[in-house]
Every structure is written in C-alpha cells, then in structure tokens.
Amino acid sequence: MRLDGVGRRYGVRGPWVLRDVRLDVPGRALLRVEGSNGSGKSTLLRLFAGIDSPTTGRITGRPRTAYVPERFPAALPFTALGYLTHLGRVHGLRGPEAARRATEWLARFGAAGHAGTPLAKLSKGTSQKVAVAQALLAEPRLLVLDEAWTGLDPAAREVLDRAVAERIADGGTVVFVDHDPRRLAGLADAHYRIADGRLLTTAGGTAADATAAAGPRVVIEAVGPPGSAPWSGPAAEPPVRTAAHEPATRPTGLVPGAAELPGHPEVTVGADGTARLTVPAVHSDALLRALLTARPPWHIRSVIHPGTDPDPDPDEAPLP
C-alpha cells in the first residue's frame, strides 16, 4: 500500500489537516503514529483504513482492512455475538465460521459470558472488546487501531498486544495510535509524528522504548530439523488461516536469517545445534507458532521467562 502526496481537509475552505503525506506502507510491520490532540492522527488513520478519501493525492493498493475506533457505540440493536457475526459476514466469512470466530475472540478477551448480551447493555470496556474482536476475527492484512486499548482492562490489553503480534507474524501491517508511550514500545518498526499537518519520520528510540526493549523478554530454546543447522530459520510465515475469499498461502521455502521471524528474535546457536531465540514477550506466542508450524516443524526444548531464567542471555549487558 502506498500513500502518494496525500492531503486532507474538511470543507472547501477548511484548513489542511494533513498535507503531502508520502509513505510506502510495508507488509509485516508495526507502525506507530504520534502527535498532540487534534493534530490529525485520527484523520490519518481514517485515510489508512479507507473510511475517508484524501482531498488531494492517491492511496493505492490497500489490502483487506479492519478498523477499531476509540469509542464503540452501544446504540446498535444486536447482541455482541450477533453484531460480530454480521461484521464477519461483511468481511467475507460464511455465517457459521463468522459466529465461531466471534465466539473464540470473545472468549480470548474474557467476554464469552457477554456473547448473548445486547450491545446496549454492555459496559464501556466490554463494548470496546467487541469493537476489537470485530476487527480481529477476519484476520485483516491491514489493521488500523485508533487508541483501541482505551477502556480495556489490563488482561484484555495484553491479549490485544499479542493479537497485534499475531497479525504482524501473519505478514500483516498494523498501524496504531495510543497515548501511552509504553504501548508496544520497542516493537514498532517505524514511528511517525504529525506536526503542522506533515507526517515526519521519527527515530523510534524514545526513553520508554529503550526500557521496554530491555524489559520483558522470553527466551525460546528450539532445535531445528536435521539439515537445517546451524541456522537457516524456519519458514517465516506460519500457515495463514485466511478469510473465505482469500486463497490460503503456505510459504514452503526456508527463509535464511531470523530477522523475518515474528518479533525479530536475537538468535544464538549453541554447539549442540540448539538455537536460543530471544524475543519481546508480546511476540513469544507468535514466534512459537511460527516455529511449530514451520515445514518441517521445529522442536521446542524450553521456554524461559526472564524472571526465572537461570542463565541470562550472554548478549545482555550485566547490570552495573
């Protein structure tokens, strides 16, 4: 997807909210957009999602897209499950499959008990879970999150963090805005800042990023199939469960290098051929899935959380 000289203003004489935005949106990437209140973040995200058209310029090559608004309204005459099934169908899924995925996502967010509750009776947080599930159930190639974490409880925020990692591991692109600078810190592939209607690329290395990058990490010890040693990496992409209208793609080739793996793990290979992959904790599920579903699959020897890690990663600098 590509934004070419994109500008947006509301009304014929309105001020330009965004001007001359040029951006090549890569696949398999997490993009963060920052900016002060009213700087045009939401406008940019709506352009990304295709809800708005640019006043000038063009946006081409948008993949299958889903959008999560900051506040999801309750004024719809559906139950949570009914709404999600309708939206699943709009995404191109068949009814029973849409209902199955809707149930699954509600369960993941701990809202399975509210499947039959009318949307009007849901709490703010639970309706936000419905809004997030709506976007995730069809496994979009482009996921646009406009402060989607607002209103979610901590457990659900973590589920959303992991769901974002899954989308990226599946080769998708996630664009997000969030006021919490620690949100997915250290994981974004690119940071953008909107100032005076311009989209500026900023270095991702804020202080919060640095702490998070050194923060919660998971070490996975895995052994590749014979012949793949010393390191050739499993297929980067796990088999993609796709929506009904998209042909299933299953990458077969081995991708050299670990940079293509979910979470860009740091890899060290031991003498016995065991690879130690260190990733940010959010990506651990996606990485494990990629390893286990690679063809041929990898064997997981152990998963170590840093708190319980008896043998710290040699790459980590000792604390002063």
Add this chain to the structure above:
Amino acid sequence: MIALLRYQAALFAGSHRWLPPVLGYAAFLALGIQSGAPILDAYGWAAAGLLPIAVWLTRICVTIEPPAARHCAAATAGPGRVHLAAVLTAAGAALLLALGGAAYVLLRSDPHSADHRVAVPVLPATVAGLLAALACVLLGIAIGALCNRPVLRSTASAVPAGLVAALLLLVLGASPANAAVTGLVTGSADGTITVPWLPFAATALIAAAATAATCALSSRRG
C-alpha cells in the same frame, strides 16, 4: 454486498425506527381510502403518500448507524458500498410498503371510474398503480439521499430540506411523481388507465444518479 444488505436490514428492523413512518402510512391509507372508493383514485392516493414516507425511510437508514460503527463497516467494505446498502435497505422497505398499500387498495376500493359508471379492469389498474407507487418511492429515495448525510449532515438542515423537497415534488406539475399520480387521478374521471411508464423511467434515472452521487461523496464528507 449481500452481507452488508443483511446487516443494514437487521439494523433497520431491530431499531424500530421504522414504526412511525409505517404507522403514519397506514393511517394515511385508512383516512384517505374509504370502502368502495374508485380504484384509480385510491391508487393515486396510495402512491402520493409514499413519496414523503420514502424520504423518511431513507433518512432513517442512512443515519441509523453511529459513526464509529459505520467506520468499522466502511473500513471493511468501503464507505460507498456501506452507503449504497443503507439506501437499498430504505428502497426495500418502501417497496414493501408500496405492496402493502396496493393490497389495501385492492381490498377496499371499487374497480370503477370516479362516477361509478365505467368499469375499470383490475389488473391493468394495479399495474398502473404499482408503477406510480414505484415512481414516488424512487423520487423519495432520491430526495432522501440528497437531503441527508453525506450531503446535508445536520438534522437542522436535513429534515426541513427533505420535507420541503418532498412537498414541492409532489405538488409541482413538472415532477414525474406528480405526473404519475395526476395521470391516475384524471384517468379515474372517465375510467381510462394511464400507465406511468415515462415517470417511472425518469424517477429510476434520478434515483440511480442521486444514489451514485451520494455513495461517491460518502468517503469525502464522512
């Protein structure tokens, strides 16, 4: 598109905002069509009432979704298609009302001219009556599409504009809806049936153009 139509129709049916226009149309029919009324007059009355009702139904359908929910659907299916589904849902609802109105006319009216001397064949009269009703529905849909989001976004301008446009296009001689209804009513005097092909074709074109324009606009003026 089928999924979108299903979603919009479920929204419309579940919201119960359709109740006032449907009850209003039922009252309009009950008041205006006495038992034994001349069939062509009755069809003319039933068709004329549909125009403002179709404007109202269109307003309901295009404003029924809160913006955030509309954005979710629009990101997936495209804002133009979401808007089209809303307008088509309104058209479907108005069509159901037109069929109900025709059934009511068939039950209550007398298949004769206004002076009850000349017999009027029921089937051609019904065809003419339905086409006149469709012409009014289509013009109403066009007005409703042009007088609401995304063209007129505030209620303060959309509702008066829709009302005035509906009344003017019902009364002005140049309007195809007026032509269709007038054809039925004047034909009723001596029992001749004027099938309003031309007004129907004209309103179909107008409705298609208005819908296409508003769908194209829906991503520019959310």
